[in-house]
Amino acid sequence: MSNWKWQEGEYEVVRTCTWSPPGEHPVGWSVLLYIKDGKLHHVEGDRKNPLTQGRVSIKFLELPAYNNSPERIIYPMKRDPKFRGDNSKWERITWDEAYDMIEKETRRVQKEYGPESIMTFIGTGRDLWHTVPKITFSAFESPNFNYPHNGWSCYGPRSSICVYVLGAGYPELDYATAFPEKRYDDPDYTLSKVALVVGKNPLVSNPDGLFGHALVDMMKRGTELIIVDPRATWLASRAKYFLQLRPGTDAALYLSMCNVIIDEDLYDHEFCDNWIYGFNEFAERCREYKPDVAAAITGVNADLIREAARYWATNKPGSMTWGLAVDQKCNGIQTATLVLLLCAITGNLDVPGGVLLGASDREAPTSWWGWDELDPEIQAKRIGAAEYPAVSTACSTTQPDMAMDAIMTDKPYPIKMTFTMSSNPIACPVADPQMVSKAMLRPDFNVFADLVMTPSAAAYGDLFLPVASSGEKDGLVGTHYGALTLFVAACVKGVQTGECKSDDEIMLDLGWRLNPSKFPWKDLHEFLTWELNGYGIEGTFDDLVNSETGFVTPPYEYEKYAYGLQTWNGEPGFGTPSGKVEAYCQRFVEWGDDALPYYEEPPYSPVSTPDLFEKYPFVLTTGARSWSYFHSEQRHIERLRDLDPWPTAEMNPADAERLGLKDGDWVYLTNMFGKCRQMLKVTPIVKPGVIMAKHGWWYPEKGPDDGGAGPFGVWDANINQLVPHNCYGKLGFGTPFKCMICNVEKAEGGPDFEPAWPKTNNYLEFCN
Template sequence: MTQEWKLTRRAFLQGTAALGAMAALTGCASQEALKPSPTGEAGVAAGEVEVRHAWCQMCGPAKTACSTLCYIKDGRWTNVEGNPDAGNNWGRGSKTLCAKGNSAMQILYDPARILYPMKRTGEKGEGKFERCTWDEAIEITASKLKELKEQYGPESYGVLSPQAYQVLWTLGRRFLNVHGSPNYMHSAICALQRAASKKISIGNAQCDPGQINKTKLLVVWGANTENSAINQGDPNKRVKAIENGLKVIDIRPMLEGLGSKADIWLPIRPGTDCALALACLNVIIGEDLYDHDFTDNWCNGFDKLAEHVVQYTPEWAAPITGLSADQIYELARTMGTTKPMAIQYGNGIGDQQNDGNWACISICLIEAITGNLAIAGGGGASMKLPDPLIKTKKFDILTDRLEASSEDTEKGYFAGMAKLVAPETPRWYQNPKTWESGPNSAYFKGLMSVLTEDPYPLRAVLGQASNPFGATRQPKKIVEALKKLDFYFVVDTHWNSSCDYADVVFPACTHYESSQQFATKNTAEGTFIGINQKIAEPMGESKSDWDFYLDLAVAMGYGDDFWNGDMDACLREQLDGSGITLEELRAANKGIFVERTDGAKPVEPKYQDYETLFAQLPNGKVQCYNEWIGGKPNNTETGTLGYLPEYVGPPEGIAQTPDLAEEYPYIISDVHAYRLCNHSYYVGVPYLRELQPYPWVKINPATAKKHGIEDGDWVKIESQHGWVKLVARYFEGIAPEVLMCRRGWWQSCEELGLPGYECFDGGCDSTVLYDSTIENFDPFHSAMSKQTLVKISKLEEGN
């Protein structure tokens, strides 16, 4: 049977009779039925409840941060808790989970799951599809990829990278390399940007504290760990250190939970952190607050930096940042006179500002010249754990399969660099010593190649667990690229807003429905290993992300490099030599913990081991004057990179574009990670949607009242690029000139009667508000600004 229909969420469910099928499969057809069972450990003891191990996927697909125990009664997953054997959050014995983790059952049993493979029958964007078999969908996809490879070369295929997706780091990379394409399209709004800036300035040293219990001053600069790492231990460690006397300075536009515990909060204007960091360098150097021994022996070009930053005074930075000159002096002097000092800086700094590279470098240089690198309580210098007691093999992604072109050879590039469609960092920079898991193109710029055909257009793109309308900038441009693509295919658990433009959609099962991923955690007490155990059989005709890649590889003729489609063979290869078999691992319902009995304990690191930490840097020194990148081509090959940090500022800002600010007087930005969702996913989860029922914008009450806006009113927020509607939430912990929202709204929650929203003008996704001019992106690592100027008004008609 085939049937054509417009794929609204409700129509899709009705057209496939999925809701009834889901209830039959799960024994769970109502919100009430999903409430936690009180029979966890007691039920296990009585033999009425079974417990199975799973890595929580609620912070992202295939994540292995938190080990969980899943309780199953009468064939249905009823409740979940942290696995005390694994060492989540505060360590061994912890059973905590965040709100997302506690809602995991509702992902498995979500009535909005995609259950069947679909192929497009109408025009792109119409949402007209018909059901097909999995094998047919694989054959359509393989045939098209073969055709495009033959006609345009293997580099015509690119894959969109969602947030830290383990499947793409392994099988996805391996597939790209065997296929012959370097076009892994990283988002350019995540941690890779910070990592690259740190590497080229302070090498393998770190700024954030390795031993926070020994830190006297912690400067939290745009880090958001109460949202992004709520169950990974950082908030717990910080609170404990504060109780023991740690002083905290928190620098970010909006006061978040941990910010309320800081000694000083500095509400900086979004996008101006580089100006603040340069002004701090001005004070620290100008007032002789730096470590002379370190700068004399371990800094490259310190005198040039000192001369350069004379121009960046606190008086210059104050009208840019929205802070007073006195606040900037106090910050710089406190950092320059308190030791050990550590700086924890986050995505809002280097990854989402168009001068993010220099912002990150300037922050790293503050940590370096004050002598706080690799000292107890300063940056890095973590206690060294004993070797793991369980050792598994690293996944081989077959990087050597990328072929070197004549241009690669001529210019001394690593193989494949010349064929990158949109180098995220410059081609000359990308090599196995600098990349995360392989070569990268930039997500947005790569998609724009479809429209510009510069240097060539991508022809086929895979969106796997990634919604391009919420993952980058300007969905109005993204949709034009998706329409023009020869072939766009999606693998996902839910029908995200880009699926209407796909040619084929594959239904992915959650990682709670497969047993194809394991991970280890090494602690002072011992080593834990656990594998995902099946909580339920895959719903409908869904398959795992792992099986999708293996099936496609076999259909492409790459089976010899993909275990001939046998994921168990892949797992056995990784476990070989570990002393643990796949069968033993799958049988261990709480994972396997090997206790340390040899008496080995964590030991002090080798402090101030600068020869090792700076070994890759030019002259083996911190790059105050950056000879690694200075004078070399930028990532668009339209100019050269500088040697010294400079402030550029956001494309649109109160200080940068005063004429524009007359019409659009407020700055808006968004929270990159949020504790009640995973980027643009999970706002359809009832437990989580109850806590944030509507898309919100936080606004200072004084600002709201100027426009007749009451707490809870729907408002219209408009930039020169687009407009959104959001619900105003009064919040005094935000400057009167700043608005803060949360990107990524699109899912509905029919269990609670709450709607989904569009991602274009008049919708609720902040990405439509931002500048997307490629020339404004960071010229080293492609970071894009996530702030712009807007005006606000009360919206008479709500949602």
């Protein structure tokens, strides 16, 4: 019987590893696909995988409903740009016709305006985040690859800090991935005594390189938790220390914890003396944030700050995992720096049971893939690169806010063509989405590659390319996009739906059409083999598919900095100018910022804008993860929607009683930038004075044609309308998605519809 495909009664069974779409960043649940009559029938977790052990996210248990949904668009479609917003005008075409349109528009724009007038957009980061940059740089030959999340407020600040402060790959919790056979029981594995969980709810999100259940496994074996979060999550309720802070004040908390550790001589002298640059200057900065000072800023009790800091410093090894909340504030770069320094000064970096770090020898494709092929004159035209070198040095993208301004104003030059893959901008990542929707009407030609008609595609799309989902494609999944490769696994195609193609297939097709010399692979499997070998893994993609488990865990080396494995020149140290972890970051000085990490009050808060706060007297934080959804995906799946049917705003019972509101009321959330409507959830898990609003909401059953509530009702539900465009940190990173202010008012009622199954907006009618 095959290792990856076999017959089991009436079902053909295919073993694969999941990867977006549908969402969840690159973790890769190992699953078995049960296929009947050419369609995916049901999904089970693969118990033979030693990392997932049969566990699987509910999002992938509902993969049959997702893949077989009547809302899927399974053939290419086009619409004349003059009919944007009129969704009765879509018509089915062939792939050749679609590629002809793209090739024609690409050549026209390149000739009339220059290749820089083509801009691409990426969202959820499917297929290891390399497809869209390669299309941008090598096929379109443009420098303008764009992640349209204002202030690059997801992963960008954390990843950049790894470059500037650590000179190492992405940090992650040590949960025994290097010991796949015995895992936690391997005698060579060291269990973390404490895990610091920062701005993240991994049981729900399972992000990037961490299966959330791993924390529970470690807790059962004795690992204690320190949780930093404005919400009392399930993990927080079981933590040794729960630091429930005011949203946006994290940097003050970490400065204070570092102050306690240094002031009480609890830091790792050997590591600090040998491997931290600017430690003494950093210690002076920390002395400005005694626990009483931090308590007044954060709302966390001063004694609790002291106790948590002492526990972190004296219970080694300690590991850490951090999340999006670190990034989504104007002070995100500084916050991320301080989290790393909290790990560094206690000697917890890259030690057994400590914080894992990626090495510097990765050769697999990255988001810079193809950049070096561009002419330097074209590279110099990347939007925002000169103004924000901190963004352009670490990231291969434009500065997102400036890129959107360029579309709106034609400055520094017009953007005439866009290509959007795996992003739904006006429903999820962008601030001021109504402005963005208007801006995106300006390009001559807008292409979308996705699975269903989204509000963004409905509002301004001209060409729609149908994308294969998980279970419908061959590919690779690697944790942290390869920046910390805990494992690499094979995604195996089990079924074909319509004419859908994977992101990698679309990338290769466009490359062969537009610039074939930069796409030398004869087929997808040859490309996947090349990519696999770039991770240092021998053999072919088919070898990986046919292996016993379908995945590989590369050997992990601890303390790489001591053995020359963390630098490009092979010398001991970290890949920074000083060769050390930089508490005093020399690059920041060059770019006009403070070399030392600091706290900065959010731009709209009880402290920075007290007059506005009188009118909008709640601190607003957004984006808590849902078991059902990944950002704006999956609202059309019945059982997932039944679990989480409406956008909700969480409020503390004391606040609800004071305002005369009750659980289940519909409310308007308003501030000086915008308004949306959500259902109130009264719960003690949020701090008094804080509102936690869900993000990414739209209503597939509402209908695509733009009305007062926007396509699919997106303007009614989208919390990002309360977040300003062009509000980010000094280095170009971080927008306050998680630390705004708002008011709450009772609405007369909720939406004038109920979730409808099956859906009324069946896009298959456009494909007949």
